[in-house]
Amino acid sequence: MQEEILVRKGPEALLHSPTEGVTAFREAICRHMVPRGIRSSPEEVLVTSGSQQGLDLVARTLLSPGDVVVVEEPSYFGALEVFRSARVRLLGVPTDADGMRTDVLEALLARQQPRLIYTLPTFQNPSGCVLSLPRRRHLLELAWRHQVPILEDDPYSDLRYEGEALPSLKALDPYGHVIHLSSFSKVLFPGLRLGWIAAPRPLVRQLALVKQTVDLHSGTLGQWIVEGFLSGGLFAKHLGATRAAYRRRRDVLLAALEEEAPAGFTWNRPEGGFYVWCRLPEDVPPARLLAQAAAERVAYLPGGASFVEEPPVNSIRLNFTFAPEEQLREGVRRLGRALRATQAEPRRGNHTVVGTPPIV
Amino acid sequence: MQEEILVRKGPEALLHSPTEGVTAFREAICRHMVPRGIRSSPEEVLVTSGSQQGLDLVARTLLSPGDVVVVEEPSYFGALEVFRSARVRLLGVPTDADGMRTDVLEALLARQQPRLIYTLPTFQNPSGCVLSLPRRRHLLELAWRHQVPILEDDPYSDLRYEGEALPSLKALDPYGHVIHLSSFSKVLFPGLRLGWIAAPRPLVRQLALVKQTVDLHSGTLGQWIVEGFLSGGLFAKHLGATRAAYRRRRDVLLAALEEEAPAGFTWNRPEGGFYVWCRLPEDVPPARLLAQAAAERVAYLPGGASFVEEPPVNSIRLNFTFAPEEQLREGVRRLGRALRATQAEPRRGNHTVVGTPPIV
Numbered sequence: 040m041q042e043e044i045l046v047r048k049g050p051e052a053l054l055h056s057p058t059e060g061v062t063a064f065r066e067a068i069c070r071h072m073v074p075r076g077i078r079s080s081p082e083e084v085l086v087t088s089g090s091q092q093g094l095d096l097v098a099r100t101l102l103s104p105g106d107v108v109v110v111e112e113p114s115y116f117g118a119l120e121v122f123r124s125a126r127v128r129l130l131g132v133p134t135d136a137d138g139m140r141t142d143v144l145e146a147l148l149a150r151q152q153p154r155l156i157y158t159l160p161t162f163q164n165p166s167g168c169v170l171s172l173p174r175r176r177h178l179l180e181l182a183w184r185h186q187v188p189i190l191e192d193d194p195y196s197d198l199r200y201e202g203e204a205l206p207s208l209k210a211l212d213p214y215g216h217v218i219h220l221s222s223f224s225k226v227l228f229p230g231l232r233l234g235w236i237a238a239p240r241p242l243v244r245q246l247a248l249v250k251q252t253v254d255l256h257s258g259t260l261g262q263w264i265v266e267g268f269l270s271g272g273l274f275a276k277h278l279g280a281t282r283a284a285y286r287r288r289r290d291v292l293l294a295a296l297e298e299e300a301p302a303g304f305t306w307n308r309p310e311g312g313f314y315v316w317c318r319l320p321e322d323v324p325p326a327r328l329l330a331q332a333a334a335e336r337v338a339y340l341p342g343g344a345s346f347v348e349e350p351p352v353n354s355i356r357l358n359f360t361f362a363p364e365e366q367l368r369e370g371v372r373r374l375g376r377a378l379r380a381t382q383a384e385p386r387r388g389n390h391t392v393v394g395t396p397p398i399v
Numbered sequence: 400m401q402e403e404i405l406v407r408k409g410p411e412a413l414l415h416s417p418t419e420g421v422t423a424f425r426e427a428i429c430r431h432m433v434p435r436g437i438r439s440s441p442e443e444v445l446v447t448s449g450s451q452q453g454l455d456l457v458a459r460t461l462l463s464p465g466d467v468v469v470v471e472e473p474s475y476f477g478a479l480e481v482f483r484s485a486r487v488r489l490l491g492v493p494t495d496a497d498g499m500r501t502d503v504l505e506a507l508l509a510r511q512q513p514r515l516i517y518t519l520p521t522f523q524n525p526s527g528c529v530l531s532l533p534r535r536r537h538l539l540e541l542a543w544r545h546q547v548p549i550l551e552d553d554p555y556s557d558l559r560y561e562g563e564a565l566p567s568l569k570a571l572d573p574y575g576h577v578i579h580l581s582s583f584s585k586v587l588f589p590g591l592r593l594g595w596i597a598a599p600r601p602l603v604r605q606l607a608l609v610k611q612t613v614d615l616h617s618g619t620l621g622q623w624i625v626e627g628f629l630s631g632g633l634f635a636k637h638l639g640a641t642r643a644a645y646r647r648r649r650d651v652l653l654a655a656l657e658e659e660a661p662a663g664f665t666w667n668r669p670e671g672g673f674y675v676w677c678r679l680p681e682d683v684p685p686a687r688l689l690a691q692a693a694a695e696r697v698a699y700l701p702g703g704a705s706f707v708e709e710p711p712v713n714s715i716r717l718n719f720t721f722a723p724e725e726q727l728r729e730g731v732r733r734l735g736r737a738l739r740a741t742q743a744e745p746r747r748g749n750h751t752v753v754g755t756p757p758i759v
Contacts, residue, residue, distance in 0.1 A: 053588040088592075088614040117612070120612045228414075230416055230618065230620060232616070249484075253451070254448040260621065261620065
């Protein structure tokens with residue numbers, strides 16, 4: 040494949056390329072977005088060094104210290120880090136099984152004028168939830184009324200394992216209020232660091248000016264490699280196989296949780312994406328579970344990192360796409376042991392402190 | 400080569416890799432720096448997405464708005480852009496044929512406490528000059544005395560065509576005051592976007608934390624490709640051929656200038672790098688030359704972009720590495736025509752304005 044690209048493209052694949060991205064790759068991205076309901080021209084697409092860079096470029100281009108940014112809670116911790124380093128004020132809007140509570144957002148917008156609304160509407164990281172169609176429409180209507188741009192972070196929508204696809208926010212937005220951010224890294228070659236932003240042309244130009252000072256352009260060879268996969272039909276084939284494998288892994292994880300989870304440990308059943316979001320029993324303090332899990336050598340993302348401030352309930356995020364099926368089963372067995380061990384631990388609050396004089 | 404890497408490394412070459420860089424690549428970079436006199440361990444190296452990202456990471460990590468940053472004048476305009484977007488105050492120190500005037504810097508440091516000194520000591524962009532050894536020592540002594548870190552931007556030192564190599568600033572600095580920034584893009588595959596920073600370990604850790612929010616890591620496949628070139632000896636071979644070709648191109652450009660340049664147009668003779676720095680005759684206004692050059696379809700970098708404020712004299716930068724020899728000759732012929740046409744133009748200042756009443 041690489042050999043073929045070098046033969047076909049010659050040294051071009053290894054030389055500098057435009058800051059906005061290789062034109063053939065931007066065209067392929069436009070075709071790739073059609074199933075999401077998005078009709079963009081290549082001039083409305085900026086290639087980024089992964090979607091992480093997309094987040095950073097949007098923050099640098101649109102945000103100033105002290106600006107208000109709305110995020111759903113929980114949210115992607117890597118985005119929260121970007122916003123924090125831009126020194127903005129983060130306001131969280133709670134989510135439920137249908138995604139962001141747009142009624143709460145509506146009340147918030149009556150009092151605040153945010154500079155940006157950040158959302159992962161489809162198979163959210165970390166909760167796996169999907170924003171319902173009525174809420175998508177409500178969110179857009181609020182954004183139009185209050186003139187707030189929406190940053191739609193959408194790296195997972197290609198990975199739907201069941202149920203019907205919803206149009207992306209950008210597909211439902213005729214006014215150019217939605218900045219659509221996505222990535223190839225969830226399906227193909229994360230090491231190539233390739234994502235993109237689809238947005239109105241003037242904003243793409245502004246973002247490209249910032250990108251020029253940040254890294255000149257994204258890797259040329261990688262762009263030609265992924266362009267080759269997209270245009271030659273290999274991407275579609277690979278996506279089909281990936282979906283089937285990840286769906287099986289999700290089912291393995293869910294079945295293992297049914298077997299192993301103690302009472303009070305609950306979780307959702309995502310229709311796609313990477314993650315299952317689990318609520319801890321009330322008698323499991325997150326810090327102690329983490330210590331027990333480390334002792335069992337099993338890893339997960341503690342839920343706290345995904346909240347702006349203190350989380351209302353204690354949760355953890357499990358990834359079902361990374362490990363093969365047998366490792367997933369073993370991981371859940373270990374998690375079950377860690378949960379039970381935490382529950383069996385004597386709780387400090389109930390102990391009489393011995394040897395320290397009472398404070399009077 | 401790529402095929403071989405995929406066979407040898409398997410999917411690893413396409414997956415996520417550490418933010419700091421692929422370990423084998425960091426080791427190869429350490430070996431690559433030995434001829435520069437630099438002894439670093441892999442933990443003291445951060446791989447960056449080109450040296451442009453290195454500049455941006457250093458600015459984001461060390462600088463706050465309002466900080467003073469010292470740059471030599473002229474300097475690399477892409478770095479000036481990074482510093483301007485960090486909203487620091489830039490103070491220029493003039494250069495001559497031996498690089499930065501460290502006597503001027505010394506006087507400046509008596510009055511100011513900069514947060515950073517930025518320099519391109521070897522085959523400077525745009526002037527092609529080399530900072531002399533006594534000035535290297537003087538600069539370091541000043542940096543130690545005033546406790547100011549030096550950012551040494553060194554993408555060109557591998558490209559010496561004649562004369563004796565000088566040790567890099569980092570090689571002369573036992574105290575960790577020098578942040579060494581470099582790149583493979585001037586010799587090998589600029590499209591892969593691979594550069595590096597060599598610095599004390601605590602700073603590398605800080606920079607890596609910032610890089611993580613910026614793009615997670617640099618492209619994995621590219622790191623393995625360049626690692627293969629470095630470790631297999633292909634890089635050294637390629638560097639030898641590149642040096643020979645660029646040296647010939649430099650000589651072709653210099654010979655063409657001898658033939659074509661009008662009186663008052665002067666230039667230097669760099670011992671390496673990419674650029675010849677030329678001074679315009681007094682009767683050639685830079686804006687009019689640019690218009691004439693555009694009409695002749697010949698491109699160069701106007702000198703003004705390389706200065707913090709107004710340049711003291713009018714200069715232009717010519718690149719002799721990009722175009723093949725015949726194009727270089729033709730380019731200089733066109734530049735000569737543009738210069739003569741500008742000189743032949745009637746100068747507006749000597750015209751009587753007709754049809755407008757005199758202002759009294």
